[in-house]
Amino acid sequence: MFERVRELGRSGIDVCSEMGxxxxxxxxxxFRRPRLIKVFPxxxxxxxxIGVLSxxxxxxxxxxxxxxxxxxxxxxLSKFGADTQLGQLxxxxxTRELGPVVAGLLFAGRAGSALTAEIGLMKTTEQLSSMEMxxxxxxxxxxxxxxxxxVISLPVLSLIFTAVGIYGGYVVAVKWLGIDAGxxxxxxxxxxxxxxxxxxxxxxxxVFAVVVTWxxxxxxxxxxxxxxxxSLSTTRTVxxxxxxxxxxxxxxxxxxxxxx
Amino acid sequence: xQTDSLVTIRDLHFAHDNRSIFSGVNIDIExxxxxxxxxxxxxxxxxxxRLIGAQIQPDKGEVIVNGQNVHQINRRELYHARRDMGxxxxxxxxxxxxxxxxxxxxxxxxxxNLPESLIRKLVLIKLEAVGLRGSANLMPSELSGGMxxxxxxxxAIALDPALIxxxxxxxxxxxxxxGVLVKLIKTLNEVLGMTSVVVSHDVPETASIADYVYLIAExxxxxxxxxxxxxxxxxxxxxxxxxxxxxxxxPFHYPAKDYIEDLFDV
Numbered sequence: 429m430f431e432r433v434r435e436l437g438r439s440g441i442d443v444c445s446e447m448g449x450x451x452x453x454x455x456x457x458x459f460r461r462p463r464l465i466k467v468f469p470x471x472x473x474x475x476x477x478i479g480v481l482s483x484x485x486x487x488x489x490x491x492x493x494x495x496x497x498x499x500x501x502x503x504x505l506s507k508f509g510a511d512t513q514l515g516q517l518x519x520x521x522x523t524r525e526l527g528p529v530v531a532g533l534l535f536a537g538r539a540g541s542a543l544t545a546e547i548g549l550m551k552t553t554e555q556l557s558s559m560e561m562x563x564x565x566x567x568x569x570x571x572x573x574x575x576x577x578x579v580i581s582l583p584v585l586s587l588i589f590t591a592v593g594i595y596g597g598y599v600v601a602v603k604w605l606g607i608d609a610g611x612x613x614x615x616x617x618x619x620x621x622x623x624x625x626x627x628x629x630x631x632x633x634x635v636f637a638v639v640v641t642w643x644x645x646x647x648x649x650x651x652x653x654x655x656x657x658x659s660l661s662t663t664r665t666v667x668x669x670x671x672x673x674x675x676x677x678x679x680x681x682x683x684x685x686x687x688x
Numbered sequence: 689x690q691t692d693s694l695v696t697i698r699d700l701h702f703a704h705d706n707r708s709i710f711s712g713v714n715i716d717i718e719x720x721x722x723x724x725x726x727x728x729x730x731x732x733x734x735x736x737x738r739l740i741g742a743q744i745q746p747d748k749g750e751v752i753v754n755g756q757n758v759h760q761i762n763r764r765e766l767y768h769a770r771r772d773m774g775x776x777x778x779x780x781x782x783x784x785x786x787x788x789x790x791x792x793x794x795x796x797x798x799x800x801n802l803p804e805s806l807i808r809k810l811v812l813i814k815l816e817a818v819g820l821r822g823s824a825n826l827m828p829s830e831l832s833g834g835m836x837x838x839x840x841x842x843x844a845i846a847l848d849p850a851l852i853x854x855x856x857x858x859x860x861x862x863x864x865x866x867g868v869l870v871k872l873i874k875t876l877n878e879v880l881g882m883t884s885v886v887v888s889h890d891v892p893e894t895a896s897i898a899d900y901v902y903l904i905a906e907x908x909x910x911x912x913x914x915x916x917x918x919x920x921x922x923x924x925x926x927x928x929x930x931x932x933x934x935x936x937x938x939p940f941h942y943p944a945k946d947y948i949e950d951l952f953d954v
């Protein structure tokens with residue numbers, strides 16, 4: 429009995445200290461001030477690997493999500509004769525929710541897992557250790573550029589996702605279902621508020637970007653240097669990031685809609 | 689005790705996962721000499737190099753490198769001190785996404801602002817020293833294990849460190865690569881005057897180049913001396929290791945309960 433209580437306590441302490449370590453790690457990433465002239469090219473290189481290479485999956489997914497939202501929306505709205513409001517429905521769902529959330533989930537799967545695996549493998553093959561022994565801090569040289577590239581990429585990708593999604597919705601609504609293009613766009617622009625809808629989506633995607641990239645680089649950096657270790661860390665990155673995105677989305681939505 | 693030591697290790701204690709690795713190790717690494725740290729696998733030889741490079745913290749004791757206690761200086765000073773240390777990792781640890789040339793240029797680019805033409809010359813000089821100037825444009829994956837280790841060596845000496853540590857440089861090498869590495873370690877030590885620490889369990893190769901040997905077993909230095917002295921030592925530990933006897937002080941069997949009892953115990 430006592431042993432169980434002790435184990436419970438021990439695992440509680442372990443979780444807290446792990447969170448503490450991860451928190452310190454994040455603070456060091458955010459408040460570190462390296463030499464810009466050296467770090468800039470490294471961030472640009474990572475922006476390509478993390479951001480540009482994630483573009484295709486984002487665009488294709490966004491197109492399908494926009495199209496399916498329009499189809500589903502039309503099906504329901506037309507029952508009430510409100511099918512002219514389809515533009516509004518597509519735009520609001522994408523800017524407020526689907527854009528940041530789905531882009532965050534896709535980013536965790538595409539870029540987050542790649543980041544963890546890459547950093548984890550660098551650790552396993554002693555590349556990070558060899559850097560330390562050369563007097564180069566891997567936190568600065570490897571982790572920092574990847575972290576910031578992730579933080580910059582995801583909000584931009586989310587915006588692209590939302591825009592392409594809306595276009596997908598437009599194609600289905602106007603070209604296929606025959607809704608008037610003018611009605612579609614004018615209803616959309618009349619009902620979408622920049623602060624309430626677009627800005628809240630951007631804020632969400634910035635929060636998701638920090639959290640997803642933080643989890644990915646931290647898991648890679650602290651991985652157990654074995655094959656199983658990398659596999660576990662990569663899995664944890666995707667699972668934790670996805671849960672974090674969905675959980676935080678609920679919290680942020682509650683705050684933004686004035687529930688708190 | 690030697691007087692002109694680059695590295696001084698005093699009363700070093702280190703435990704990992706409650707398993708004691710070192711319990712009171714004292715080692716002096718003389719400047720400009722090749723010091724070998726030998727011992728059976730799993731005695732923590734690599735751990736010792738990591739303690740010298742301050743990649744891990746000891747539980748007790750001190751490691752003084754070039755007059756600085758590397759475990760008590762701050763992060764910035766430590767990274768600065770490491771510029772004067774080179775380390776050859778067992779699996780080379782080359783950066784796989786950049787070419788051989790860029791691997792060797794990496795520490796130079798990070799630590800200096802030299803013009804590109806000078807960096808090129810420096811890198812080619814280092815690659816020539818390890819006999820791989822011709823491979824400058826290849827990727828690490830296109831090289832054999834032995835060649836990768838030589839490139840890693842060129843990278844480790846890129847900034848002409850005062851101390852270079854070799855982690856099992858001969859492990860898993862064919863006789864030719866092994867001969868090349870033995871020659872390289874000796875030459876670099878003689879020509880550049882680098883203080884070298886070789887961690888190894890390959891007795892003949894290491895004994896042939898080392899000036900002084902420390903034999904570690906069960907967390908302690910069990911013997912030390914010039915290679916010739918150790919080869920003729922009568923101590924059972926030293927004899928078993930230096931002559932490669934399968935059974936002796938270090939038993940062949942991992943500790944277990946009685947064999948017969950174990951077999952018939954259902």
